[in-house]
Amino acid sequence: METIPFILSILFGAAVLAYLVGKFNYILKVGVSIVGLIWAGWLFLGLQGTLSSFTFKMLGFDIIWRINPLSWLFGMIIFGLAILTAIFSGSYMKGKERVDFYCFAMCITVASMFGIVVSGDLLSFFFFWEIMTWSSFLMVIYYRYEAQAAGLRYFVMSMIGAYAMLTALLIVYAQLGSFLFDVLSAGWSGFSLTLQIWLFVLFVIGFAVKAAMMPLHTWAPDAYTISPAPFTALFSGALSKMGIYGLALLFFVFGAGKLASSVITIQGVSLPGYILAWFGAITALLATFKAIVQDDAKKLLAYSSIGQLGYIILGFSLSSSMGVTAGLYQAVNHSIFKGMLFLAVGAVFYRTGTRKLSEMGGLITRMPYTFFVVLLGIITVAGMPPLSGFTGKWLIYEALIEKHLIFLAVVAFGASTAAFLYLYRIIFTIFLGQRPKRFDEVKEVPWMMRAPMLILALLTVYLGFYPYQLLDLINQAQVYMGIAPFDLSHSMLFNSYGNVSTITVMNIVAVVFFIVFILFNTLYKRSRKVGLKDIHTSGEVPGEEINLHYAVDFYQPFARGVSIFLKRSVSKIYASLADNLEGLFDVMRYVYTGNGQTYALFVVIALAFLFLVKDFLV
Amino acid sequence: MSGTIVAKWRRILQETGKTMSRYIYSFLVFFIFWVAFTTSLQTDELIVGAVVAFIMAFYTGKQFSEGGLSNLSFRKIVFTVRYLFVFVWEMIKANMDVAKRVLSPKMPIDPGIVEVPTKLKSNIAKLALANSITLTPGTLTVDVIEDKLYIHWINVTTTNPQETFGEISAVFEKYIKEIFE
Amino acid sequence: MIYYVAAISLILIGIYAVLVKKNMIKIVLGLTLIDSGVNILLVSLGYVKDKTAPIFSNPTLTAGDMVDPVPQALVLTAIVIGVAVTALALSIVIRIYDHHKTLNINKIRELKW
Amino acid sequence: MRKAIAVLFLGFIGYYLLSTFLLVPFGVVRVLEGVGLKYLQDGLQQTGAANLVTSIVVNYRGFDTLGEVTVLFLAATGMGALLYSKRPTERARQNASVIVKTGARILFPLIIILGAYVFIHGHLTPGGGFQGGAIIASGFLLMFMSYRTYHVNHVILSRVESSAGSVFVIIGLLGLAYGSSFLANILPLGTANTLFSAGVIPLIYVAVGFKVGAELTALLDTMLQTVK
Amino acid sequence: MIYIFFGVIGLALVLAAVRFILGPTTSDRVVALDTLTTISTALLVLLGLFFHRYIYIDVALIYGVLGFVGVLTIARYLEGGL
């Protein structure tokens, strides 16, 4: 049997089976989904380097499912993260209700993501894209009571994106008579400039929603926060990457990157790319600001995620060899570290029942493994050497500088620095500081949850030392995408300015880190009561006696500083827009008045109207 | 003892005979109407007519006629014919009267409702009387309650029941009594 | 010609009643007026000058003497349908009256948009 | 306001309708190949019914008529459903006068016979099942008007309806079984203008007459029972 | 001759119709209606004479019957007898 359809069958089958057997036995349903994922992942692994493809016709449309280096790269992200989160879920979801439903949606999501990366035509791409949307929607609304608004927002934004994409791909079909990527990449350059721009914009909207690019990100913080922790890891780690994958397709496979040759370029970057780069940079910056002021651990990570995706977009939009490498590298990297951070926060939630930073503290002794994971995670996010994050960020700065986009580089760097503020906060407020009494009995999570986190954590370490293997895979993908493979020796990291040994860097940083760590521990060991007249609260006059904590109002001055960016919440704008629009629909009350005679009058008017325009109907 | 039985049987037979006569009378009337409707004497029409008349007589014969075959006695037929002439004459008079009133510019009328007693007992007789009155000079039967007719009279000359009887219904009542009672 | 005018006028008057009258019975009557108008129109479309009813009731009649029988057949059907609809309309009105105790259609608009 | 709008648009519609119908010449044969002329030419010979309207209604377009019968049946059923109530109410507040009562009693059977005459001669005279049925129902209406406690037995009416309707369909099915198609005229056509002619046409019309009579009567009775 | 008949009957119909329109009470209209049906019955018979078609007589009879029942129904309705 063909491998690709077989993998899809396994995944969908696992979903259905998990749902069906889920009625009887917990281990069975979790087992079915884990086994299904591993089996599928194993088969997928075997596809590396092959060009397996499967074609058929549906409703007269040509459909092709195939594997190539690019899709393999993203497939790896999907399966790696999916298997780990599934294992994590095995323990995490125990005792929760509707696990059958959870397993079902999880497997469907994975299957659809896999479907997306193997699609060789726009039709099946869209088909799987939509499945992904609804299945992940089911996950977002898993926690019934709070989730509805967030879920709806997620779904509507996704629909807007999907329909923009649909319009684009239908226009493509109208032009070319085919949905095949190959046909499109051959035909793109034949489109008029206006059409190219339109298609570009529509596709970007479609992908940017999933990639949570500002201003289309508004669904993400709530959706990430509200969905079950293991799934959030998959959500942020893999699902949002589908948007990135789409952008990669758009730029390099469909040929939108070629737009560069025909329109204005700014410093060697095509205008659309340039604009997109700015979107990416602003996303990175604003999301970071937003993250800083969050009190909910998952929300914080969610904004962080948005920021990171901004970096990736920034890399892609440059369309340069180094930029793409940076983007792809950071995509993989982000999947790993954001996956582990979300799992870790999930683990904490699993034990403490809260995600509020202000309520936690001092868990380092109770949950040392989790602490370790988070620690490695934030180092990676911050892009500090020696862990994998360093390579990614470094590549991005380099790519920007290479294009002489200094200002963008400054913005990106600024965002990266600011990121440290929230990252510091997450480790400090959860694991350090004073531990509330009620968490004294908290235990470390079971091994089934510990293992996936640790595997990911070790992966960041490994990549920090040996990024070459990954970069090699990326280069293969780049060849497929028609981009010159990135010559590692051209990076500042590895080039003539002097080879920086990642191992050396690692050692230096480890020492520095521990010093900082000890300093923090000794200086801010205890929190203290703040009296009403105490001025040692960063200039704030407390409204009441409070337990001062770094989690609380620590960044208040900062928050005030950036408030100009934060005040006008995009999601509020959308909400009021939607409300006003919906309110506008009330004009229909004047149509459906409930008066039968009015309806009859409409009929008469319609008839009169038709009589009037009858000459146009001939 | 046996006398009572015989009486009883006689009564039953009489009753049955009376009922039967009503059915047969109805059948005949219905059949005649059928022939009138079809205005045809073809066998198939007659057969179908007989069937229809039979069915209708079976279901409605009893209520259709009170008198049964006795309605067909020679005497009654003679009176009917005589009555018809009287009636037609009265009706023509009535119409001349109406014409006069309608056409005269002043419309010499003085209407009111008066009471007219009647000695007729059977409903069908009352109907015949009422209709006759309605169709003749300036009178219209508004209602019949027991043995009194209430007549809208276009030009009231008297309200005394005895006199109204003489003026309005006496002519018809004697014929109708003969025909229907 | 006059039949066309009459029939269309009937239809329009009926529709006018349906659109404007407040009493539901009158609205139903409006519907029957419309029906009559349509039926008259149908029959007049079948009419042929100086021709007679399409029944071979005596042997002197030939096909050439008769008007088109089809519209009459159609009208027969249309009438029956009209009766059926009217009957049903009246029973619905009775039901409405039971609930609302009024025949004023303006007072019967619980179901808004 | 509504009146003004209604008048405006109706005037508009009226103008267009009239101007269109005026394009259709009145009182002349417009289509020489029309199906109506074909019926006129061949109808008597093909169906044996002197009344061509009847031959169209019952035979050429008999399928319509089956539908039409169904429509009436539907109306009766629908009305029965809508006005369904457990206890029948007394129909009238006031008794009719003895004059009306007596007149009704006498006229009733005659009207019924007239109805029967009309539907039995549907293929010969301007009449038929619907007209006959309507006349029969009017006979019953006369009784309802005159006697406030006069009720028809709905079970019997319903049986008449059912069997008459079934007869119609069965005749159709017999056409399918013994003839070429549903409702095919499988009986000999006989001599035109005699009672027993035109094959199944009179049979169907008799069934229709019974059915329509029963249905309209049921309709009237149901409605009058409900109106208080 | 027969055209004169039609003319006179037409006039009669118009007069009755005027009463029908004028009213003023429902009763007046019903009386007018009653008259109209009677006149129309006669008219139908005359039409039979005119067209030499017997079938119109049948129509007249049926029309008369239905007209009578109709008027009676309205009359009873007026009385509140329904």
Place this chain on the structure above:
Amino acid sequence: MYLDPVLMIALPLFAAFLIPPLARISKGLVKYVPVLIIGFNLYETVMLLPHSMVKPVIVIIAAWAPPLGINLTIGPLGNVLALIISLVGFVVAVYNIRFVEEEPNEKYHMLFLLLTAGATGMVLTGDIFNLFVFLEITSISSYALTAFLRDRDGAEAAFKYLLIGSMASTFILLGIALIYATTGTLNMAQIAVRLKDVDPRIAIMALILLITGFGIEAEMFPLNGWAPDAYSQAPTPIGAAFGGIVVKAGVYALARLIYTIFSFQGIFHFILIAGIITLLIAEMSAIRQKQLKRMLAFSSIGQMGLVLIALGLATTRGVEGGLFQMFNHAMIKPLLFLSAGYLVFYSGSKNIEDMDGMGRVKPLLSFFFAFGAFAILGLPPLSGFWSKFIILSETISHGFIAVATLALFGSIIEAVYYLRVVGRLYFKAPHDGAKVQYVPKSALVAMSILALITLVTGLYPDLVMTYLKPAAAELIDKSIYIKAVLSAGL
């Protein structure tokens, strides 16, 4: 092997006539009659498929070949629609078994049977006046069924429906009158041939009258004022039947008119525009509804708007998409209605806000509703996806990008209101008042059939498309239809 197709009409009528005596023998038996009879129709339509796909099956009635007599023309289109109608009819009949407790329930089953038969007649007949007669059968049973529960709102809705429906009949009859007066025939195929020689000023008026009439049945804006009320106040299965049966027959008539009988090109643009307006207005109204079934009613109108858009495109692929959309809608909307019916019943309220937590109280019902919602939104792999996709694809291919965009905007609105309900079902705490009761097996069977069809056709759309292609071809190339009918007499 199929029996004479005329039995698809004759038997339901026969059965309806016989129900009253049957009800006197056994009331319990009556409710199985529609299941049996419509089941037979379903069998017939399936058995006819292979034949009609090759060449329209012409059924002569009363031994008179067209145009003298009335005939049934069972081409691919008619057959497919009859199949849809019978399928929905069958499912609803099964659902009805345990639904109607209200007396006089034998009348309910009779009316429903006739509703189905009427709609079947509409799509099968080859005669335009006969089409009108069957339309009346369908509508009159609809009026009666709308008011069947004898409640206040049902009567009100039925009155409005009847009012507008009567105007539809009027206009249709006027249109038929014009057609007969100028062509001298009522046979649709022959009309199509002869209309070429008719004064176009008359012909276009006839078309306008007919379109207005059938547009009312097809729920075209602004002729659809009756629909929300009727859908929502009728007994639930009847609401389902409106969406799955009545409207389908109306749209069929519309399609037959504009494609086969008349040959005006401008009308297609009108249909297209009417479609998008219908869709938008319906969706805008649906989102503001407070009652569940009313919301579904407006949604149904919106779906019909999409079908009209497809028909307005007048391309093979577009018509295929439109027919597919009709098929899908005929499966999905009844599913939604049938599940909503019991949701309303169990929550004791018609209002959406009282559906909270029904997912917990009635998981299977809620699942069916959610499933239907996803399907109607066109989420893959459910069948709604494909039809929407094809229609939009054709719309864009023919340059109507604005129309497609507006349609997509409508879809987003649709998503919002459906998911709001789904969200309430699953993700809100149930009210104390919610009664947990037994859902009859027959109802679950009915819903399962529909859900299964939706899933299977979603996964394997070609299964349906194989039959829709010839149906679309029949519309696009009218000579197929005309030739088949007019050669039947030879």
Place this chain on the structure above:
Amino acid sequence: MLDALHYTGYVLTSFGVLFLLLGALGILRMPDVYNRMQAGTKATTLGAVGTIMGVGLINPEWFLKTLIISLFILLSNPISSHALARGSYRIGIKMWQKKDIDAYKKAVQESEEKEEAA
């Protein structure tokens, strides 16, 4: 003989038609509903019977049917007039009167009391 019938028929019809006109004129001119009935009943009944029987004489083969119609009219017209008069009176339509002559008022009251008691 046939000619005689023919001419009689025409004469009869002429009278009939004339009376129909008179009746119509009557219901137009009379002051109240009861008086209009007076005019309508009598004149139109005679008029219709005359017209119809006249036609029956002109076409003797139709005679039987015209007789039936005439009989029907003679029976039904007074009945409907009576019912109308009674109905009108009972819903309170006043008579046009010079003097107050109304024997029926008391009777109606009595019969209504009786019905109420029952």
